[in-house]
Amino acid sequence: xxxxxxxxxxxxxxxxxxxxxxxxxxxxxxxxxxxxxxxxxxxxxxxxxxxxxxxxxxxxxxxxxxxxxxxxxxxxxxxxxxxxxxxxxxxxxxxxxxxxxxxxxxxxxxxxxxxxxxxxxxxxxxxxxxxxxxxxxxxxxxxxxxxxxxxxxxxxxxxxxxxxxxxxxxxxxxxxxxxxxxxxxxxxxxxxxxxxxxxxxxxxxxxxxxxxxxxxxxxxxxxxxxxxxxxxxxxxxxxxxxxxxxxxxxxxxxxxxxxxxxxxxxxxxxxxxxxxxxxxxxxxxxxxxxxxxxxxxxxxxxxxxxxxxxxxxxxxxxxxxxxxxxxxxxxxxxxxxxxxxxxxxxxxxxxxxxxxxxxxxxxxxxxxxxxxxxxxxxxxxxxxxxxxxxxx
Ligand code: TGC
Ligand code: FAD
Numbered sequence: 001x002x003x004x005x006x007x008x009x010x011x012x013x014x015x016x017x018x019x020x021x022x023x024x025x026x027x028x029x030x031x032x033x034x035x036x037x038x039x040x041x042x043x044x045x046x047x048x049x050x051x052x053x054x055x056x057x058x059x060x061x062x063x064x065x066x067x068x069x070x071x072x073x074x075x076x077x078x079x080x081x082x083x084x085x086x087x088x089x090x091x092x093x094x095x096x097x098x099x100x101x102x103x104x105x106x107x108x109x110x111x112x113x114x115x116x117x118x119x120x121x122x123x124x125x126x127x128x129x130x131x132x133x134x135x136x137x138x139x140x141x142x143x144x145x146x147x148x149x150x151x152x153x154x155x156x157x158x159x160x161x162x163x164x165x166x167x168x169x170x171x172x173x174x175x176x177x178x179x180x181x182x183x184x185x186x187x188x189x190x191x192x193x194x195x196x197x198x199x200x201x202x203x204x205x206x207x208x209x210x211x212x213x214x215x216x217x218x219x220x221x222x223x224x225x226x227x228x229x230x231x232x233x234x235x236x237x238x239x240x241x242x243x244x245x246x247x248x249x250x251x252x253x254x255x256x257x258x259x260x261x262x263x264x265x266x267x268x269x270x271x272x273x274x275x276x277x278x279x280x281x282x283x284x285x286x287x288x289x290x291x292x293x294x295x296x297x298x299x300x301x302x303x304x305x306x307x308x309x310x311x312x313x314x315x316x317x318x319x320x321x322x323x324x325x326x327x328x329x330x331x332x333x334x335x336x337x338x339x340x341x342x343x344x345x346x347x348x349x350x351x352x353x354x355x356x357x358x359x360x361x362x363x364x365x366x367x368x369x370x371x372x373x374x375x376x377x378x379x380x381x382x383x384x385x386x387x388x389x390x391x392x
Contacts, residue, residue, distance in 0.1 A: 001038070001039070001041075001042040001043075001353060001354060001355075001356070002354055002355060004033075004034045004038035004039070005271065006030075006034065006038075006091065006263075006264060006267050007267055008030070008091075008263055008267070009263055009266060009267065009297055009300060009301075011297050011300070011301045012301050012304070012305065014304055014305075014308060017308065018080070018084075019080075021077070021078075021081065022080055022081055022084055025061075025062065025066075025075075025077060025081045025084060025085060026081075026084040026085070026087075026088060028061055029061045029062075029063070029084065029085045029088035029089065030088045030091075032057055032060070032061050032088075033088055033089060033091060033092040036054055036057045037054060037089075037092035037093060037096060038092055038356075040054075041092055041093045041096070041215055041356075041359075042353045042356070042359065044214075044215045045093070045095070045214040045215040045353075045359050046214070046353060048208070048210065048214040048215075049215070049217075050095070050099065050172075050175070050215060050216055050217040051096075051215065052175070054096065055099075055130040055133065056130060058089075058096070058099070058100055058103075058130060059128065059129050059130040061085065062074075062075030062077060062081075062085060063085050063086075063089060063100040063103075063104065064100065064103045064104055064108065064127060064128050064129070064130055065103070065104050065108040065112075065124065065127065065128045066081055066082040066085055066104060067079060067081075067082050067104075068104075068108050068109075068112055068124060068128065072112065072120055072121075072124035072125060072128065073124055073125035073126075073127070073128030073129060074108070074112075074124070074128055075128075078311075078315050079252070079311050079314035079315045080308070080311035080312070080315065082104070082252075082253060082256075083252070083253065083255070083256030083307055083311050084256065085100070086100065086101065086253040086254070086256045086257040086260070087256040087257055087259050087260040087263075087307075088260055089257065089260065090256075090257035090258065090259075090260035090261050091260030091261065091263055091264045092260075092264075093215050093356075093359065093360075093363065094213060094216075094257065094261055094360065094363035094364060094366065094367050095213045095214065095215040095216030095363060096215065096216070097253075097254075097257045097260070098171050098172075098213060098216045098366075099133075099171065099172055099216060101250045101253050101254065101257070102134065102135060102136055102171045102172050102250070103127060103130075103133060103134055103172070104249075104250075104253070105246060105249035105250035105252075105253055106134075106135075106136030106180065106246050106247075106249075106250055107127060107134030107135070107136055107178070107180050108123075108124055108127050108128070108134070109246050109249050110136075110180050110192055110234060110242070110243075110245075110246050111123050111124060111127075111180070111194070111234065112124060113236060113237070113245070113246075114192060114234040114235070114236030114237045114242060115234050115235075115236065116231075116235060116236075118231065119194065119231075119232075119234070123178065123194065127178075132177040132178060133172055133175060133176050133177055134172065134176055134177065134178050134179065134180060135170050135171060135172040135173045135176035135178075135179045135180075135204075135221065136170070136171070136179070136180050136243075136246070137152075137167035137170050137173075137179050137180065137181040137182060137221040138150075138167070138182050138243050139167060139168055139169045139170070140152060140165070140166060140167055140168060141166065141168045144169075145372070145373060145375075145376050145391075146391075146392075147182070147240065147243065148190075148240045150165075150182065150183070150184060150190070151165055151184075152164070152165025152166065152167065152181070152182070152183040152184070152223065153165060153183055153184045153185070153186075154183050154184075154185060154191075154193065154228065155185075155186055156185070156186065157227075159230065160227045160228060160229055160230060161193065161227075161228045161229075161230060161232075161233065162225055162226070162227060162228075163181070163183060163193065163195065163223040163225075163226040163227075163228050164223055164224065164225060164226075165183060165223050166220060166221065166222050166223065167181065167220060167221040167222075168207075168220050169207070169218060169370070170204075170218065170219055170220060170221050171216055171217070171218055171370075172216075172217060173204045173206075173217070173218065173219035173220060173221055174204055174205070174206040174217040174218075174219040175217055176197065176204065177196065177197050178194055178195065178196050178197065179194070179195045179202075179204075179221050180192055180193075180194060180234070180246075181193050181194075181195050181221060181223070182242070182243045183223075189238050189239060190238060190239055190240055190242065190243070191233055191234065191238045191242075192233070192234035192237075192238075192242055192243070193228050193232050193233050193234070194228075194232040194234070195221070195223070195226060195228060195232070196232075199226050199227065199228065200226065200227065201223060201224040201225045201226040201227075202221070202222070202223060202224075202226045203220075203222045203224075204219050204220065204221055204222070205219055205220050205222070206218070206219040207219050207220065210366075211362055211365075212362045212363055212364075212365045212366040213362075213363050213366040213367075214359075214362075244321070247371060247372065248319075248321055248324050250371055251324050251325065251327075251328040251371045251372065252310065252311075252314060252319065252324050252327070252328075254328050254331075254332065254367060254371055255303075255306070255307050255310060255324070255327035255328045255330075255331045255332075256307045256311075256331075257367075258303070258328075258331040258332045258334065258335040258364070258367060259300060259303050259304055259307060259331060259334075259335070261335045261339065261360045261363065261364060261367075262296070262299070262300050262303065262331075262334060262335035262338045262339070263300060264356055264357075264360060265296075265335075265338050265339045265342035265343075265356075265357050265360055265361075266293070266296045266297060266300060266338060266342060268342060268346075268355055268356060268357055269292070269293065269296070269341075269342035269345040269346065269357070270284070270293055272345065272346050272349070272355075273289050273293065273345055276346075276347075283345070289345060292341045292342075292344075292345060293345075295341075296338045296341065296342070299334045299337070299338060300334070300338070302334075303330065303331045303334045303335075306326075306327050306330060306331065307327060307331065310323060310324065310327045320384075321380065322380055322381055322383075322384035325372065325377040325380040325381060326377070326381055328371065328372065328377055329374055329377035329378060329381070332364060332367050332368045332374070333368065333374065335360070335364050335367075336361065336364040336365070336367075336368055339357055339360045339361035339364055340361060342357050343357045343358055343361055376391075379391055
C-alpha cells in the first residue's frame with residue numbers, strides 16, 4: 001500500500017469552531033491512525049482478519065468510552081470529541097471504527113446507562129483499556145430491521161436466568177469477552193443481559209466470506225440453555241427503547257465516521273488527479289474530473305456541518321433520534337457516493353489494494369446497512385415529519 005500522505009480537507013474552516021481539546025484529541029487519533037493503522041490495514045483486510053494488536057492503541061487514544069466518565073476508565077470527553085475520534089478511525093478503516101463503536105456505544109454505554117453501580121465497576125474499567133472486548137447482540141436471523149420481533153428469550157429459574165436463542169451479524173463476536181444481549185422475558189418484555197465468555201452453552205462462531213468490513217470480525221452469538229446469573233441483568237431500562245437508545249449513540253458516531261472515509265477517498269483522488277498525466281495533462285486539468293472533485297468537497301463540507309451541529313445538540317442533550325437518523329443516512333450515502341466516484345478517478349489503479357478507496361467503498365456497503373438500513377432511516381425521518389410511522 002502507498003504511504004499515508006493524508007491531508008484533511010477543511011473547506012469551511014471548521015477547525016476555528018473546535019476547542020483546543022477537540023483539536024488535541026483529533027490530532028492524536030489522526031497521528032495514531034497514520035502510524036499504527038494505515039501501514040497494516042490493507043494486509044489485514046485482504047486476509048479478512050481483525051488486527052488485535054491495535055486494541056491497546058485504540059484504548060490509548062480514548063476510542064473506548066470517549067464520553068464515559070473518567071472514574072469508570074472512560075476519557076470523560078464531550079460528544080464532538082467522540083465524533084472526531086470516530087472520524088479519524090474510519091479515515092483508516094470502517095471496520096476498525098466498528099470495533100470502537102461497538103465497544104463504546106453498544107457495550108459501555110448500556111452498562112453505564114442501564115447498569116448497577118456494581119456492573120459499572122466490574123465491566124467498564126476493563127472495557128476502557130481493551131482488556132475485555134464486548135459485542136452487542138440485537139439482530140437475529142429472522143429479525144434485522146424489526147428487532148422488536150426477536151425470539152431470543154430467558155426464563156426465571158429462581159437463582160439464575162436460562163437464556164436461549166441466536167444472534168446473527170454481530171461485530172466483535174468471535175473474540176468478545178462479554179456480550180450485551182437483548183432477549184425477551186416470559187412476559188415478552190425486552191431486557192439486556194451481560195453474557196460472559198466461558199458460560200456453558202454460549203458460543204460465538206465467526207461469519208466468513210464477507211466482501212465488506214473484512215478487517216472487522218463478525219459472527220453469531222448462540223445461547224443453548226445458558227445459565228446467566230441474575231446480577232447480570234441490566235435493570236435500568238427495558239423494552240425496545242433500551243437497545244434503540246444505544247443505537248442513537250452509535251449512529252451518531254457513524255455520522256462522523258463516514259466523513260473520515262469520504263475525506264480519505266477525496267484526498268487520495270485529488271492527489272492522484274494532480275499526478276496522473278493523460279493526453280499530455282494531469283487528469284485534474286479536465287473539467288469532468290474537476291466536477292467530481294468539486295462535488296466531493298461540497299458534499300464533505302455539508303456533512304461536516306451537519307455532524308458538527310448534531311454534536312452541539314448532543315452535548316446539550318437535545319439531539320433527537322430522527323436528527324441522528326438524518327445525519328447517519330446522509331453522511332453514509334455521501335461517503336459511499338464519493339468512494340464510487342473517487343474509485344473511477346483512479347482508473348484501473350482504483351481497484352487495487354495499493355490505494356484505500358476500494359476498501360472504503362466495500363466497507364461502506366456494511367455501514368449503509370448496519371445500525372439501521374438506509375431505507376429504515378428514511379422511514380424514521382418520514383415518521384417524524386408526518387407523524388405517521390410507515391414501517392409496517
Ligand atoms: P417503535 O414502536 O417505533 O419503538 C418502540 C419503543 O422504542 C422507543 N424508541 C426509542 N427509544 C430510544 N431511542 C430510539 N432511537 C428509539 N426509537 C424508538 C419508542 O418510543 C417506543 O417506546 P415505547 O415506550 O412507546 O414502547 O418500534 P418499531 O418496532 O416500530 O421499530 C422502529 C424501527 C424500525 C425504527 C426500529 O426498530 C429500528 O431502528 N430498526 C433498525 C434496527 C437496527 O438499527 N439495528 C441495528 C443493530 S446493531 C448494529 O447494527 C451494530 S453495527 C456495528 C457497528 O456499529 O459498527
Ligand atoms: P432486513 O431487515 O431483512 O432488510 C432487508 C431489506 O429490506 C433492506 O433493504 C431494508 O431496508 C428493507 N426493509 C426492511 N424493512 C422495511 C420496511 N419496513 N420498509 C421498507 N424497507 C424495509 N447487528 C447487531 O445486533 N450487532 C452488531 O454488532 C451488528 N454488526 C453488524 C456488522 C455487519 C458487517 C453487518 C452487515 C450487520 C451487522 N448487524 C449487527 C446487523 C445489522 O444491524 C442488520 O444487518 C440491519 O439492521 C438490517 O437487517 P437485515 O440484514 O436483517 O436486513
